[in-house]
Amino acid sequence: MKKALTVLSLALISQASAATLTVWTHFGDAELAWLRTQAAQYKTKTGNTVNIVSVPFDQIPDKLIQSAPKGQGPDLITTLPQDRLGQLAAAGVIEPMDKYVTSKTDLDKTAVSALTYQGKLFGIPMFAEAVAVVYNKKLVPSAPTTWSAFLAAAQKNTSSGKYGYLADLSNAYMQYGIVSAYGGYVFKNTGGTLNTKDVGLANAGADKASAFLNDLRYKYNLVPEGVDGGAAKSAFVDGRLAMFLTGPWDMGDIKKAGIDYGIMTFPTPPGASGKWSPFVGVQGTMLNAYSKNKAAAAAFARQISASDAQVAFNKAGGRIPVSLSARTKLKADPVVVGFGKSISAGTPMPNVPQMGAVWGPWSNAIAQSVQKPGQNYGQILDKAVQEINSNIK
Amino acid sequence: MTHTMHPPIRRRPTNVPPQGTRGVFLALLILSVLIGVSFLIGWLLSGLTAQVLPGAPAYTILIFMLLTLLVLTPLTYRLFPWITNWFYLLPALVFILAFTVLPVVLTVNYAFTNYSGANSGNPDSASRTAATLSADRLTVTLPEQQGQNLAEFLKCAAPTCAGGTIVLYDEEASVPYRQPVRAISGNTVTLAAPVPETVEVANATRINRYEYVGLANFQxxxxxxxxxxxxxxxxxxxxxxxxxxxxxxxxxxxxxxxxxxxxxxxxxxxxxxxxxxxxxxxxxxxxxxxxxxxxxxxxxxxxxxxxxxxxxxxxxxxxxxxxxxxxxxxxxxxxxxxxxxxxxxxxxxxxxxxxxxxxxxxxxxxxxxxxxxxxxxxxxxxxxxxxxxxxxxxxxxxxxxxxxxxxxxxxxxxxxxxxxxxxxxxxxxxxxxxxxxxxxxxxxxxxxxxxxxxxxxxxxxxxxxxxxx
Amino acid sequence: MTAAPKTPSDLPPGGYVHREPSLLRRALPWLVTAALVIALIVLGQALVQNMQGRQKSFSIYFVERGWVRFLLFLLAASGVLALTSLLGQRIGMARTGRRISYAAVLGDQLTHLFLILVVLVAVYPLLYVLIAAFDPRNSLFAFPDFENPNILYRSGLMPRLDVLSTENFAKLFEGVTIPGWQLLLAGVGGASLATLLLLMLVGRFGRDSVGLQRTRTWALRVVIAALAALVLFMTPAQFTGFSNESKFLLSVRNTLFVSGVTGILAILLSTTAGYAMARLRFPGRFQMLLFFIFIQMFPVFLALVAVYKLLTDLGLGNTFTGLILAYSGGAIAFNTWIFKGYVESLPESLEEAAMVDGATRWQTFVKVVLPLSGGIMVFIFLNQFIGTYAEFILANVLLTGVEQWTVGVMLRSFTTGQFSTKWGVFAAASTLGALPIIALFYGFQNYFVGGTVSGGVKE
Structure with missing residues (x-):
């Protein structure tokens, strides 16, 4: 028995001296290459090997919840946004990282608070994203700032085979800006705390927002049925589309197509009480609570979130860094500046676990609202909120 | 359908199995004992292997079990020659038991619980909080939780938290250590047994347990x-x-x-x-x-x-x-x-x-x-x-x-x-x-x-x- | 094969006994037809109503009243066929001197027209995807060229042939390093495959001989051996590309490995049980068979959480072994049933003779029954292989990381990207990924058709 224990402790020691970290990532192409370079640098610096495993973005949370408690999870995840953070924390699979982050001064405050849940920081923020209107400068020489100017520009460019404005109308995440402009909200935010008992997705404002989305399709005849992100991008890259709502993720293809583009925020929609304020997602590196190499993993997480690393990361994939000094270094970059504006105009996605109960019913309600002209938006949204409330319990 | 013309011919009359329901149950009993004993021996052997070789994978239990089965089947045959008929079904049967029946039983069990992503039976990391262990290693003191009393915070079934579980961590939070609770009072938790010397306590959290809810899911x-x-x-x-x-x-x-x-x-x-x-x-x-x-x-x-x-x-x-x-x-x-x-x-x-x-x-x-x-x-x-x-x-x-x-x-x-x-x-x-x-x-x-x-x-x-x- | 219980073999030698059906029996087909027609009309009306006020698509070339032209074309084609049939009938009668019915000739011609249209509808989608695989512009999502004089290009019905390249395929093989011995193996395998195909062609059109058959068997063995060696010794380290799609060949290798082992396990697990069910008589046999069948009706992938828990507890999470075990548990009942049916169709006298000669049951099974069961074992293997090849839910849950992916999981990832889908790469990967299965299907068509049809189970 004693011998066995010695063997055991020896094995543990040998593990500790040169750890092998497993990192799950959804990065691809140039961003994955960047991550591998970072891993190689880390290896020469610390002697620890980083093993990078590619996992599709939408599968990471579920797989983590399933595998981490069995000791089969990764040490780090690069990266996840905050909307499922609460759920992951409740399942106990992510580790509070406050003690590993010595300085937060260089990080955007909104980003830090987005990844903070119940007073604990659950990830080191890396980049933020929000949707914005990308326009073709050849078709729209100057960015319209009011709704009437926007509509005029859109309608001027809408003719056979030409489109003024396209967006994925049935996507709740993309259209939250309009919902919030009319006064809708997911959970009531009072002084920084979210009241999950107060869901504002079926209030009068949210009804108006659904009606406006429907109008974009059936009254202004701007966005035909069946247009999704792929269709819109395809039209923009083809030079047939003046303006469309998208995030930083499409910019690579747009640059490649050589379109002279500009980025602006969506104007305040007609009759709205507030400004257009899209969802801001902050993606951060998270640490597995069951990891055996937490300190080493956190060191790697700090390395890839440092200012210089974020600049290099932006060069690889065009994401908008949350490091303030990295943003300063990139202030000549039109994408960073353009989406930076909509990020600062935006609302962070809620990070409480109850958010998981919102997406399904709410997305369905938005999709139903734009399926055919003139619907009973109040009824559709009321039912969705009923279902959300019953799921939250 | 053409084969029904001639009646089935019984062979090996010396090994005639017991007939009727009794025969079925007898055969099933023998088979379950056979499989059960193999499983037990496999489990013991794999446990032993894990002791000697800490790196040994858990699936050694499957290998040991199969080996035991290979040894035990001829022995069973000696005892009950008529069981040989059932041996033809054994490969399929073992597989179905392990990879169909077992998951199905587990799933049916889940149907009467509230098992979900949020009630996963694992420690919650959002409610992790600092904790101090007393000198006798029997009580843990937690800081004041805003707006919640301790029983709510620990999500206990009973207000005294008797029979509940608290999870303790060391500073590195490397291994969660689950400890049964005897009682709570104010901000202190009395444990059912003292925490071993090897465990240093710096943090504590609750378990988001899942429990039986009867027919609630069907309702x-x-x-x-x-x-x-x-x-x-x-x-x-x-x-x-x-x-x-x-x-x-x-x-x-x-x-x-x-x-x-x-x-x-x-x-x-x-x-x-x-x-x-x-x-x-x-x-x-x-x-x-x-x-x-x-x-x-x-x-x-x-x-x-x-x-x-x-x-x-x-x-x-x-x-x-x-x-x-x-x-x-x-x-x-x-x-x-x-x-x-x-x-x-x-x-x-x-x-x-x-x-x-x-x-x-x-x-x-x-x-x-x-x-x-x-x-x-x-x-x-x-x-x-x-x-x-x-x-x-x-x-x-x-x-x-x-x-x-x-x-x-x-x-x-x-x-x-x-x-x-x-x-x-x-x-x-x-x-x-x-x-x-x-x-x-x-x-x-x-x-x-x-x-x-x-x-x-x-x-x-x-x-x-x-x-x- | 007796799985289809009332095959015509239980009819008397004449093949048909006339029984006067009851009135209800006779009316039933017409009632069912009427119900179907009414249902179709109601559905059609609902659909037409649904289409009221829908906008024209913004990316589609639209021909006003194009269906009139299409009907006219069909009419004209039928007219031409009527004329050619008349001509054919006259020439045929003059040549053979026998009476040929005009209706039969015309019927055949119209059948041809109909079948050609059906083939076009059924096969064109596949052809389209095949061409799209060579189109680097993600052509499944490309705008048609509205100014092009060619109507096929203008409508986008045909992908642009002038821009075709192998760019999508290049993405699938980016950063793949293949050592010389693997190339050699692939070369040997490919050459044997070519030989095999050639010999099969010779066998079909020329004379078949024992020598030819033996060569064919050997060629098949070399193909399988080369493939197995490639599958077993290909490693993830050979794939150095950065994108997920560059691991495509690895995913094919993973899938072939998992499917192959699962297929072999399926045979091992079901033959003995199937034989016992068919030939041995002991109490509990029937109940056991029903238990096998009914327990496997449980929707297994709603038990995924339990399967996952079981396999991770065994230390087999994220391993091919775990996946193979999970798959193998799934189809035992079906395979046992198939094998049982086959054994029952064998004459029992062979086994009796062997047992009279002093062979035990087991020896009879191994030496008499198994050698006769080659065909059905090939079917069980293929059926399991193909089923496993296309499965992706279990694989998706149990396997983590691109290097572990199977083809199904990888293809799914192309079409469900977070914000973008890679249809061009999908088309290319589909083309390559479908090839092995299509080849198996056509190569072993007879085993397959015979097995599934008589098994009465649809894949």
């Missing part, structure tokens, strides 16, 4: 049945029935046309029409997603040439149902066609010649000879096709993923969701909140429905007679 299902269970069940039956009818009709027409021996190049047609069957469905169904795209799909492009407005194939609740039937037709008609051709080739040609001499037209030949004879061989095909499509998750998931959204439905049970995809959404899609327990309850309902349908099918197709033979 929930039937409570909102009008928004999920009934419409989904109705569509499942309509889908399974109409798809099999449509496919059979198309297959029959093509099969009969292609069985015409005069037709030149019929093998070329057959080979080409065989293609949709040969392409794996995981590929072809996703291909149809692209082809049915409202704006760019080839289907609407063709319809545009014919002057038909763009059809929202996958974007409208009604059209999505049609699309599913059409894609399933494309996937399934080659099989029906092939079945028709092989059934036709068993029909004696003399019949047709006799009919021709009697002056029967081609149509009369089809209705009076071909179709009646086809019915016998088509009955089992249609019945099993119905059962298969009843749970044909693949096409639904790949083509529409249950969508598009429909008013008055739960978000996990949309316009084209069948029972199985509804269960899947409940457990594995974020809108279902990872409600594994509810999904298990749905699985149980599906199981009984499938069972009922199969019983009817088997009776109709004569499977029981054949199995008993």
């Amino acid at each position: 929930e299902i039937f409570g909102k049945a009008s928004r999920a269970l009934w419409p989904v069940f109705l569509w499942t039956v309509v889908f399974a029935f109409s798809t099999i009818v449509i496919n059979a009709v198309a297959g029959l027409i093509l099969g009969i046309l292609l069985y015409n021996k005069r037709l030149k190049g019929r093998n070329v047609y057959r080979t080409l029409l065989f293609l949709p069957w040969a392409v794996p469905a995981v590929i072809s169904v996703q291909m149809w997603v692209a082809l049915f795209n409202q704006q760019f799909g080839i289907v609407n492009k063709t319809l545009g040439l014919l002057g038909v407005a763009a059809v929202p194939w996958l974007g409208d609740p009604l059209w999505a149902k049609v699309s599913i039937l059409l894609v399933n037709l494309w996937l399934g008609f080659p099989y029906m066609m092939t079945a028709t051709i092989s059934a036709l080739s068993t029909i004696n040609d003399d019949l047709y010649e006799a009919a021709e001499i009697d002056g029967a037209s081609r149509w009369q030949q089809i209705t009076n000879i071909t179709l009646p004879l086809l019915r016998t061989s088509f009955t089992p095909i249609l019945l099993s096709g119905f059962a298969f499509n009843f749970n044909n998750f693949g096409i639904i998931y790949l083509l529409t993923a249950g969508g598009p959204a429909q008013e008055g439905r739960e978000s996990t049970a949309q316009s084209t969701d069948i029972l199985l995809s509804w269960g899947y959404n409940t457990a594995f899609v974020s809108s279902g909140g990872q409600n594994f327990a509810l999904a298990s309850a749905i699985a149980l309902i599906i199981f009984f429905l499938t069972l009922a349908i199969s019983l009817v099918n088997f009776r109709a197709a004569g499977v029981f007679e054949e199995a008993r033979k």
